[in-house]
Amino acid sequence: MTTLISVLNVILNGFFFYNFILVQFLGLCSFLVISKDIRSSAGFAMAITFVNTLSAATTWLAYYYILVPLKIEYLYILVFILLIATFTQLIEMIIKRYSPSLQRSLGIFLPLIVVHCGILGSAVMILGFTYSFVEGVVFGVSAGLGVGMVILIMAGIRERLALVKVPKPLENVPITFIIASLLSIVFLNYVRVITF
Amino acid sequence: MRVLTRGILQENPIFYLVLGICSALAVTTKLENALAMGFAVTFVIVISSALVSLIRKHIPAIIRLASYMIVITSLTTIIVIYFEAFDPAMYRTLGIYLPLVAINCIILGRAEAYASRNTIIPSVLDSLGYAIGYTWVISLVSLIRQLLGTGSITIFDIQILTISYFQPLDFMIRPPGALFTLGVLSGLIAFLRQRRAQSSRRRR
Numbered sequence: 001m002t003t004l005i006s007v008l009n010v011i012l013n014g015f016f017f018y019n020f021i022l023v024q025f026l027g028l029c030s031f032l033v034i035s036k037d038i039r040s041s042a043g044f045a046m047a048i049t050f051v052n053t054l055s056a057a058t059t060w061l062a063y064y065y066i067l068v069p070l071k072i073e074y075l076y077i078l079v080f081i082l083l084i085a086t087f088t089q090l091i092e093m094i095i096k097r098y099s100p101s102l103q104r105s106l107g108i109f110l111p112l113i114v115v116h117c118g119i120l121g122s123a124v125m126i127l128g129f130t131y132s133f134v135e136g137v138v139f140g141v142s143a144g145l146g147v148g149m150v151i152l153i154m155a156g157i158r159e160r161l162a163l164v165k166v167p168k169p170l171e172n173v174p175i176t177f178i179i180a181s182l183l184s185i186v187f188l189n190y191v192r193v194i195t196f
Numbered sequence: 197m198r199v200l201t202r203g204i205l206q207e208n209p210i211f212y213l214v215l216g217i218c219s220a221l222a223v224t225t226k227l228e229n230a231l232a233m234g235f236a237v238t239f240v241i242v243i244s245s246a247l248v249s250l251i252r253k254h255i256p257a258i259i260r261l262a263s264y265m266i267v268i269t270s271l272t273t274i275i276v277i278y279f280e281a282f283d284p285a286m287y288r289t290l291g292i293y294l295p296l297v298a299i300n301c302i303i304l305g306r307a308e309a310y311a312s313r314n315t316i317i318p319s320v321l322d323s324l325g326y327a328i329g330y331t332w333v334i335s336l337v338s339l340i341r342q343l344l345g346t347g348s349i350t351i352f353d354i355q356i357l358t359i360s361y362f363q364p365l366d367f368m369i370r371p372p373g374a375l376f377t378l379g380v381l382s383g384l385i386a387f388l389r390q391r392r393a394q395s396s397r398r399r400r
Contacts, residue, residue, distance in 0.1 A: 023371050024292075025221040029301060074277060077295045078269045085265070115304075117218045117296050124292045169387035170379075177379030184372040 010135045014142030018125065021150045022184040026118035032176055034112075034151060041155035045148025047109040049141060051091070052119055055084050056140025059123040060133055080123050088114045118147060153183065199318050203325030209302045210333040210378075211385050216302040219293045220330070221374040224338035227349060232286050234331030236279070236294060238324070240271045241303045245311040245323035252312050264307045265298075272298035302326055337377050345369030 020026040027048075034044045059080050067073050092110045095103050113119065122143050126136040157179055166175050209215045216237075223233045247267050255263050276294050279287040287294065297303070306326055311319040342349055345368035367373050 022375075025218045025371070025374065026296075028217050028221070029215065074273060077273050077276070077298050078266065081265060081269055081298060082262075085262070115299060115301065117299055120299055121292050121296055124295050128292065167383075169390060170383045171386075174379045174383035174386060177375050177382065181372040181375035181379060184375055185367075188370060188372060 007135065007138055010131065010138045011142045013129075014122075014139045015146040015149075016187060016190040018143070019146045019150065019187050020118040020121065020143055021147055022180065022187045024118075024121065026121040027116045027147065030112050030116055031147075031151060031154070031180075032173060034109075035154040035158055035176070038152065038155045038159060040109075041148075041151045043105045044109045044112070045145075045151055047106045048113055048116065048118070048147050049144030050106070051084075051088060051110070051113050052122055052144035052147075053137060053140045054087060054091075055080075055119050055123055056126055056136050057133070058083055058087060060126060060131075060136045063127060064133075076124075076127070077120075080120055084119055084123075085114050118143065150183065150187075154180065200321045200325040203322065203327075203329040204332070205329070207326075208329045208333060209305075209326055210330060211382050215305060216300045216330060217378065219296055219300060220334045220337065221371075221378060222293050223290055224334050224341055224374055224377075225345070225369045226342050227335060227338045229286070229289055230334040230338035231331070232279075232283070233290060233293065233297075234327070234334060236275045236290075236297050237300065237303070237330055238327035239275055240268060240297055240300075241306060241323045241327045242320055244268045244271050244303060245306055245319040246316055248307045248311040249314060249316045249319035260312065261304075261308065264304060264312075268303050268307065269298045302330060337374070337381065340377050340381075341368045341373055345373060 018024055021028065021031050030044070034041055062079055062083055063073070063076060067076060067079060088110050095106065095110075122140055126139055129135075129139075131139060154176070158176065161175065161179075170178070203209065210217055210220055219233060219237075223229045244264070244267050248264055251263075251267075272295065275297065276287075279290070279294060306319075306323045310322045314322070339349065344365050347362065347364040365373070368377070
């Protein structure tokens with residue numbers, strides 16, 4: 001029972017309380033670019049959940065089974081970045097070789113994800129929370145889904161926004177920031193509603 | 197001189213290029229956090245530009261991005277360890293955003309776009325300009341947020357400015373306030389820019 005509650009807690013942490021985009025501001029660059037239409041947002045959401053899960057698992061294993069025994073924990077940033085870049089490249093190659101249809105829907109977002117702050121951010125956060133392996137992976141999945149959901153919501157709003165007359169100086173980036181700020185208020189208040 | 201000032205105004209990394217805004221928003225709850233973050237970014241960007249420009253002829257083109265990443269990440273590790281040792285309170289406040297300096301797009305952008313093609317002195321000046329551009333914007337955002345959010349500006353325990361006649365807006369020092377402030381500021385800058393473009397067109 002306690003493990004169930006702790007896992008639930010981890011899921012809520014990743015999805016709402018530490019939502020990458022609206023609470024932690026990780027990966028805003030790609031958020032602004034991708035959230036212009038719903039189709040590519042959905043592809044990006046899938047890709048980021050996938051990569052984030054894998055990166056949570058590999059960085060956890062690398063930290064606790066390689067860096068800690070060798071006593072070189074201070075190199076974690078370097079190791080994580082190289083690890084993430086390498087296996088994203090690997091996934092891209094595998095997808096390109098075996099599934100052209102997946103390549104079209106998911107593969108084109110993989111280069112964008114290498115520079116997504118959220119991937120490294122979640123790896124560092126998992127260390128900070130001292131999660132176990134399972135908790136870390138669950139956090140990776142839910143944080144990826146959290147990003148995906150926010151991007152989809154934003155893409156929906158921005159498609160409607162095309163029909164509205166926005167003041168000229170606020171077009172594009174500024175209005176997106178202001179909408180994101182309103183969404184962020186919503187997300188922030190989940191913390192007060194859901195308490196254990 | 198032109199090289200130095202370009203990053204500060206015309207090509208300000210945050211307003212015009214919309215780069216590196218993740219950390220810019222997260223640490224701007226207090227002016228001193230913004231200054232510390234600005235210091236970290238300045239350190240990494242200036243030294244990495246110098247190093248990249250020194251080794252640019254020895255790196256094969258195909259692995260250049262990976263080697264720039266290693267230079268930048270090593271410098272970030274140094275600055276993270278520095279904060280952990282000499283300013284543990286700030287280290288805890290900046291949290292995950294300090295390691296994330298390593299993948300700040302501005303730094304890799306300058307290494308790839310400028311330092312890899314120029315000699316060391318212009319590269320250092322160019323990156324210093326971008327670092328100042330980054331630092332003044334995050335300082336401005338944090339100034340607005342701290343002033344409206346807490347009603348006073350304190351920097352390193354010295355109170356500079358206090359407004360007593362108004363109720364602090366808790367909203368401003370929380371995450372939504374950051375997005376809102378940056379949205380309004382970049383809207384303002386776009387407004388000024390459009391007006392200038394209009395008036396110069398009229399003059400012609």
